[in-house]
Amino acid sequence: MAFKYELLESLGVLSESASGWTKELNIVSYNDQEGKYDLRQWAPDHEKMAKGITLTKEELVALRDLLNSLDLD
Known part of the structure; x- marks a missing residue:
């Protein structure tokens, strides 16, 4: 079985490398x-991807709360 994905919604770009690859938060269906x-x-064309992480809404909320509790200054 072939690996299939569909980018459902682009939520934002965190950074871009010199080669044009972007670190992004998206909603993706696998x-x-x-x-x-x-x-x-x-x-740049969204045809290739690097390793990353997928999160449920509950995990994303937990990550947000964890990040909000950190003193990043």
Whole structure:
């Protein structure tokens, strides 16, 4: 079975490398499953991707709360 993905919604770009790859937060469906929050680097044409992480809404909320509790100054 081939690996299949569909970028459902682009939520934002965190950074861009000199080669044009962007680190993005998106909602992505893998193998026709429900979309999940996805953080990874993408090639400019979104045809290639690097390793990343996928999160459910609950995991994303937990990550947000954790980041908000950190003193990053």
